[in-house]
Amino acid sequence: MxxxxxxxxxxxxxxxxxxxxxxxxxxxxxxxxxxxxxxxxxxxxxxxxxxxxxxxxxxxxxxxxxxxxxxxxxxxxxxxxxxxxxxxxxxxxxxxxxxxxxxxxxxxxxxxxxxxxxxxxxxxxxxSGKGTIVLALVILFLIFVVLVSILWVVAAWVISKF
CATH class of the missing domain: 1.20.120 (Four Helix Bundle (Hemerythrin (Met), subunit A))
Structure with missing residues (x-):
């Protein structure tokens, strides 16, 4: 094909x-x-x-x-x-x-x-694509918050090992 x-x-x-x-x-x-x-x-x-x-x-x-x-x-x-x-x-x-x-x-x-x-x-x-853009930004923000939270927990765990 x-x-x-x-x-x-x-x-x-x-x-x-x-x-x-x-x-x-x-x-x-x-x-x-x-x-x-x-x-x-x-x-x-x-x-x-x-x-x-x-x-x-x-x-x-x-x-x-x-x-x-x-x-x-x-x-x-x-x-x-x-x-x-x-x-x-x-x-x-x-x-x-x-x-x-x-x-x-x-x-x-x-x-x-x-x-x-x-x-x-x-x-x-x-x-309009405004709603789609807002939804994408909200999702990106939530992903960012989750990643920062994971990083915070990992950093606290690493610091506790010293």
Whole structure:
């Protein structure tokens, strides 16, 4: 299954830049297939094998794809959701060991293409992205509080050993 059979029935408008976005998303997330399986992967997990530089290149390509999609009139809500996808992909993908496995399974570009198709096909993800941003910030704050609490407990335990 190549690009054409994967996206030929897509409802994404037949605009040259969006066709380019679809092709590049496919290349980054689904270009290759593991023989004997239906599992596909692209260049993104392969790039992630190169420490630091691979993460930066993957983030830059994904960010460029989001900018290209946003230039075609997507709402702020869908752009925020797409940015969350690429930030998750980049942040977790940067963790040594875990990140390499993560990149084979979390395909942010494919997810973003699906979001764009839902936007055009079903009218989903319309409106302001303010609520999504607030929710993301609250979640990040809670993660920060949990991490600081864990660090505090570990530091107290280490100090008690001296």
């Amino acid at each position: 190549g690009y054409d059979s994967a996206y030929k029935n897509s409802s994404v408008p037949n605009v040259p830049i969006l066709r380019w976005v679809s092709r590049l998303s496919f290349l980054m997330d689904e270009q290759f297939r593991i023989p004997g399986t239906k599992y596909r992967f692209g260049l993104d997990p392969l790039l992630n094998l190169i420490p630091f530089a691979g993460d930066i290149v993957g983030f830059a390509v994904s960010g460029g794809l989001v900018l290209a999609m946003a230039s075609k009139g997507l709402t702020s809500k869908i752009v925020v959701l797409m940015c969350i996808n690429i930030l998750l992909d980049t942040m977790i993908g940067a963790i040594p060991g875990v990140g390499q496995v993560w990149d084979f399974f979390f395909k942010s570009n494919t997810r973003n293409m699906r979001l764009m198709e839902e936007y055009y096909e079903q009218g989903k993800h319309r409106g």
